[in-house]
Amino acid sequence: MDILNALVAFLNFVFIPAAAYGAQLALGALGVTLIYGILRFSNFAHGDTMAFGTAVTILATWGLQAMGVSLGPLPTALLALPFGIAATAAMVLLTDQAVYRFYRVKKSAPIILVMASVGVMFLMNGITRLLIGVDEQRFADGTRFVIDVRTFKAMTGLQEGLALKTTQVLTVVVALLVVWALFWFLNRTKSGKAMRAYSDNEDLALLSGIDPEKVVRMTWIIAASLATIAGVLYGLDKAFKPFNYFQILLPIFAAAIVGGLGNPLGAIAGGFVVAFSEVAITYPWLKVARYLFPGWQPEGLLQLLGTEYKFAVSFVILIAVLLFKPTGLFRGKSV
Amino acid sequence: MSTNRQAAASNPWRAPILFAFLAILFVLEGTVRNSMFSGSWNTALAILNMGLISAITALGVNMQWGYAGLFNVGVVGFLALGGVAPVLVSLQPVEGAWQAGGPRVLFALAVGVGTLALATQVWKRLHRGRTLAMLAVLLVGFVLYRGLFDPAVTAIEANNPARHGNLGGLGLPVLMSWLVGGAFAAAAAWAVGKVALGLRSDYLAIATLGIGEIIVAVLKNEDWLARGVKNVTSIPRPVPYEIDLQQNPEFVEFATRWGFSAAEASGIWVKLCYMLLFLVVLLSIILLAELALKSPWGRMMRAIRDNETAAEAMGKDVTARHLQVFVLGSAVIGIAGAMMITQDGLMAPVSYNPLRYTFLIWVMVIVGGSGNNWGAVLGAVLIWFLWIKAEVWGPELIGLLTSPLPEGGLKEHLLDSSAHMRFIAMGLVLLLVLRFAPRGLVPEN
Numbered sequence: 001m002d003i004l005n006a007l008v009a010f011l012n013f014v015f016i017p018a019a020a021y022g023a024q025l026a027l028g029a030l031g032v033t034l035i036y037g038i039l040r041f042s043n044f045a046h047g048d049t050m051a052f053g054t055a056v057t058i059l060a061t062w063g064l065q066a067m068g069v070s071l072g073p074l075p076t077a078l079l080a081l082p083f084g085i086a087a088t089a090a091m092v093l094l095t096d097q098a099v100y101r102f103y104r105v106k107k108s109a110p111i112i113l114v115m116a117s118v119g120v121m122f123l124m125n126g127i128t129r130l131l132i133g134v135d136e137q138r139f140a141d142g143t144r145f146v147i148d149v150r151t152f153k154a155m156t157g158l159q160e161g162l163a164l165k166t167t168q169v170l171t172v173v174v175a176l177l178v179v180w181a182l183f184w185f186l187n188r189t190k191s192g193k194a195m196r197a198y199s200d201n202e203d204l205a206l207l208s209g210i211d212p213e214k215v216v217r218m219t220w221i222i223a224a225s226l227a228t229i230a231g232v233l234y235g236l237d238k239a240f241k242p243f244n245y246f247q248i249l250l251p252i253f254a255a256a257i258v259g260g261l262g263n264p265l266g267a268i269a270g271g272f273v274v275a276f277s278e279v280a281i282t283y284p285w286l287k288v289a290r291y292l293f294p295g296w297q298p299e300g301l302l303q304l305l306g307t308e309y310k311f312a313v314s315f316v317i318l319i320a321v322l323l324f325k326p327t328g329l330f331r332g333k334s335v
Numbered sequence: 336m337s338t339n340r341q342a343a344a345s346n347p348w349r350a351p352i353l354f355a356f357l358a359i360l361f362v363l364e365g366t367v368r369n370s371m372f373s374g375s376w377n378t379a380l381a382i383l384n385m386g387l388i389s390a391i392t393a394l395g396v397n398m399q400w401g402y403a404g405l406f407n408v409g410v411v412g413f414l415a416l417g418g419v420a421p422v423l424v425s426l427q428p429v430e431g432a433w434q435a436g437g438p439r440v441l442f443a444l445a446v447g448v449g450t451l452a453l454a455t456q457v458w459k460r461l462h463r464g465r466t467l468a469m470l471a472v473l474l475v476g477f478v479l480y481r482g483l484f485d486p487a488v489t490a491i492e493a494n495n496p497a498r499h500g501n502l503g504g505l506g507l508p509v510l511m512s513w514l515v516g517g518a519f520a521a522a523a524a525w526a527v528g529k530v531a532l533g534l535r536s537d538y539l540a541i542a543t544l545g546i547g548e549i550i551v552a553v554l555k556n557e558d559w560l561a562r563g564v565k566n567v568t569s570i571p572r573p574v575p576y577e578i579d580l581q582q583n584p585e586f587v588e589f590a591t592r593w594g595f596s597a598a599e600a601s602g603i604w605v606k607l608c609y610m611l612l613f614l615v616v617l618l619s620i621i622l623l624a625e626l627a628l629k630s631p632w633g634r635m636m637r638a639i640r641d642n643e644t645a646a647e648a649m650g651k652d653v654t655a656r657h658l659q660v661f662v663l664g665s666a667v668i669g670i671a672g673a674m675m676i677t678q679d680g681l682m683a684p685v686s687y688n689p690l691r692y693t694f695l696i697w698v699m700v701i702v703g704g705s706g707n708n709w710g711a712v713l714g715a716v717l718i719w720f721l722w723i724k725a726e727v728w729g730p731e732l733i734g735l736l737t738s739p740l741p742e743g744g745l746k747e748h749l750l751d752s753s754a755h756m757r758f759i760a761m762g763l764v765l766l767l768v769l770r771f772a773p774r775g776l777v778p779e780n
Contacts, residue, residue: 122762
């Protein structure tokens, strides 16, 4: 019984939150890695692209709610998502034309593109603040829980409760669907193959008659969609606050680098590696330990690191990967 | 940027004219009172002093970017780390804190560093089974470190938590802490650079982004170090206090002779003292930087920046030189951080915002002219002036622009959010300069 209790506590406090967070990071890291693969720079504006997409989605959600539209048990934000994606895609295409294209044509050093992306980050940050302000927004509606603690306890008779939030299930399901669609697109369609060819070898792709501008446009649209979906799922699961989306940049970069920059499969793996390490290292294991070893009375909470240092976990993972395997677990593009 | 560095003939009067324009802006701020300027010398000097500190930070960033093409996105972290120095050096020792756990904390930190060093040696020396051996060392070291560190911190933080709860300082002169601040930042930069340099240029940017966030998180949460979010106040000053000046009859007489009230004059006097101190530091750093840039070392740095492959082929150790200049630049940023805390007399970790302390500094460097020290100074003071004044000018501009709009929700929303316009404006400035004038206001010669 105690082992079951320990397992439930582990699922409730570690596995489920980390799985949802990992799915959000994976979607974010996919966007970063695709842009890196095709455009060959680390996009610092990605966090604020997520924030922008989420802000538009929230505004659309409010509009839909005002019109009395709802999805029943599911959050209305899902219906508003296409608006957010469309606006974000338009936005990034505009920034590409106005900012990045110039440096791409000139073949500037990647670091100049990184710097330009910092400028874009400022702009997007300002626009997001203008749209929705700096305060925290909660926009999840519908049913809150798939299983709540009380029902679970009544059902199983266990001492530990288990809560499964709708947003957590939704995150994992949506992420699975999106990843499936993305890989189908990359592996089965002509445009997707063109993208991969361009990422592998630019010159060869140009010689084969692939239109680079079209590839770039597609990349931006896909990255914007991934960013918006990741941002909305993160916002539904936690809460929307523009500054948090800037801070999430570090775990996203860490995930993309762990998996190998430019490698989509790696980005997904990296997202889960970062999320599970972060949650496991900042979770106080005392509760689980008490069930497993009833006689043991440890001092303290058995927490390896306070939650306020959760970003340090991504950083340490990042450093470890840079030290021992700079190309990432799944052999990314370059060192 | 390497393609934009061809030395075009630039007007030798350009920099002096721009500096004169800047001086006029400050004189206007000090003398003219209207809707655009405050007409107060106190305000003007306060902006100028913070501008000088930003200029020193910008010099540090310019060393990294302008001399070596390194993109440091963790400026806020190095600045904050430098700011710890005044707290640890110049504050009076806290009674009982050292006895409670001082040596233990130091010992624990030494164990932590020793563990990392031992793990590195294990990794380098052993061949078979080195992964396991290294992980074992790290695990044992971590348990040992936490076992020593946690009780010591609890003891220090339990010592009079309402007023202190921190380790306190050494009671040394605050000016000494500026150098210590530089040393702190340099040490952190060495650790980061050792790992991230020599790889793709993006990796340094991402790693510095991380270390910046972590340093600020440490300052916010480690109460024993600098009281965390409870803030440390009353850090001693290197210059006289306003209240002492106001009680000094000679000074009051001096002030009235110049037509100022004692309160106003004392503020101006203190700020002028700070300004002199900052100018001395700024000019010595510029002098050293210019000498270095003109030396064989400087030529080598520029050669590496402009063509790494060629420099490497000539037998230059590119990674080692990059590490060197990265550490030097960060040390300068650390000095600026210590100066900022000294001027404020207050250590408030919550105020370290990356947008304000990292990216704004970058805008200053790019606008001023990367690779040119005077350009960095000009850009820093100018952008800082505009950043402060945008708070006043922004709402007025928006009020003017929205005046044809009908009264209602949209107009009100725009007026309310004029504060956010600063970010948009800064982003636009960065992008426009990067694209249309990549060599900045005062180009490198």
